[in-house]
Amino acid sequence: MNTGVFVLLATLLVVAALGVVLARSPIRSALSLVVALFFLAVFFLLLDAQLIAALQVIVYAGAIMVLFLFVIMLLNLQEHPAEMARAGLRFLAGTLASLFLLATIYFTNRSGISNAQGMGAIPDGFDSTAQIAERLFTQHLFAFELTSLLLLVAIISAVVLAKKKLA
């Protein structure tokens, strides 16, 4: 049952991800990505990461992808014929990607973790928001404060870049 759920969700996820790369029209591509992000959120839920699952939908699907859709509509991007890379580059890219995938499978097998009998039970309170918050606001305090600077820079540069008249 569990394995079945995994395979089903994984198939849907991979199909959606392929949709992002292969769809001709950018808007379909963006929607495929939304679907893929949604299935990722379902995976997070099943991995006992409820908080992350909800935030995944709020941040990625609810905010970032809306921005992508806006830009696609703003620039009125339709299908474009000469849009794929040259055949040689396509072949190279495919080879590299499959090599990477094969390497992962090989090393996963060799390390023996995939033979383990599942992930086992979780400790009590592992999925509670309070524990993640505890980590985030004590151990990772510095990184957290730095993100505010990152966001500040993002706001300023977006305003500067996107405004029509620069002073």
Next chain:
Amino acid sequence: MTAVPIGWFLILGSLLFSIGALGVLIRRNVIIIFMSIELMLNAVNFVFVAFARQLHSLDGQVMVFFVMTVAAAEAAVGLAIIISVFRNRETVNADEFNLLRW
């Protein structure tokens, strides 16, 4: 979900990452390249969460917060750049962004 070993998650994560990388390499539309990068970031998030579950350590989940923030900042700035380039050159094809090329 406890019956599925971590290896499967790793392989699925790397499959997603490869698909994203493929998108970056074969598509010429800058916006789709951007979306493929988002996909790659998400593949990494996925592996973080899977390892957090396997190792019973919440640091993996905390890391997802920061990846999300970086992805958001990247999307905001990147798309602003695309818009301002489009204003000047009327294109979003990565091959035609060649003013800085030599």
Next chain:
Amino acid sequence: MMEQYLSVLVTFCLAAGLVGTMVGAGRLLGPRSDNPVKGESFECGNPSSGSAWGRFSVKFYMTAILFIVFDIEVVFLYPWAVIFRRLGWFGLSEMAVFIFILGLGLLYVWRKGALEWD
């Protein structure tokens, strides 16, 4: 634990089924008759002036960017809100710094006039 995920899954499936059934039933039960005038886009009776897909104001795009940034702020606030009692003044000051820095961003955007619609 399992109960929680089951409830989410079942609700999703039922809601999706309902939505799908509605669209499907509408397709089956509704009559069909196509003609070129009916297929025109509705512009209050005037002949259609062609495709509507064009470019629109960059203002909307600025709104979306600002939304992303402040949405991230809110996202950090949820876990903080759960435990800020336990963290006390320490947690308060650390969040105060975070909000202050993003507040500077809001102030900048405000002063630059990116929030104006004219």
Next chain:
Amino acid sequence: MGLEILIAAVKALTVILMVLSLAGVLGWVERKGSALIQDRIGANRASIFGFAGAGLVNTMMADPLKFLTKEDVIPTGVDKLLHTLAPCVNLFPVIVAFAAVPFGDTVEIAGRTIQLQAVQLNVGVLFVLAMASLGVYGVVLGGWASNNRFSLLGGIRGSAQMISYELGMGLSVVVVVMTFGTLDLQEIVRAQGHMIGGILPGWGVFYQPVAFVLFFIAGIAETKRVPFDLPEGESELVSGYFTEYSGIKYLMFFMTDFAEIAVISALVSTFFFGGWQVPFLGDDGFHFGSTSMALPKLIVVLLQLASFMVKVLFFCWFQIMVRWTMPRLRYDQLMRFGWKGMLPVSLLNLVVTAVVIVAFQEWRV
């Protein structure tokens, strides 16, 4: 396993039927309520044997049937797939969000404790907000797929408005979470069961009146109704993003509107008005100070259910009254109010709340 699936399915079906019938009832209440305000009869053909109240049956049964048998016109030159997808992604998140709201306490049937809540998550608050944030897609896609100027303008306006007010909404929810210290909707309702000083119910609104006002305003803006109905302003944009829809798809957009009203009402009563809590009512009956009145468990559960429904219906009615009382804002006023009004005020409210709670640690719910 099978039994658990069955229980979950029964609960989910109950909630879905609840939200669908609420949408139907609201359609009727809106017609009759607007008539009341404008001093006319309104929907006067929808009666059975001269009894206007029976018109409700008409709106709930005849209307959907009529929409089902109408032609579904898909204009030429539209994106057909997205055109069909848009009403679905519009309706789906609203229904699912409603399912996360608890409509009663636990009941025990045959030795099994059942939560009266269809989607039970530790992060219920975030689940609801996540679904609310998906609502943008129905609007944007409906507007884009129709290939119509009115639709596109309505869709873009609508999505920009929704994301702007989502911030005010999110920040006021953060304040609620701070007050109750949990992200579980059922826990939030349970925390509102006590009495302040023995007379006032311990509802969120008495702790966070500012957050209540902000949340309610943002909620009305999220439902895109007057005074925030720019995306579908009839006098400017025909029907906004669903101008090019007909038949069942139009009904789906229409239902989403009313279901959204129901969701906002349910959330307002959960966060600020004690959800299913009845003042003075405990697990075993009423307690007024020293006197008490014992009641069987079944009656208590039914009273709590009724309390939830009454609160939800009250706020639905209130939103309909607002719609027929207020004039429409201009778009620049709407965006200015969202970014320069709601956002700073809700940030300020958050900071003040945090300082007060930390300074007086004993001030807790």
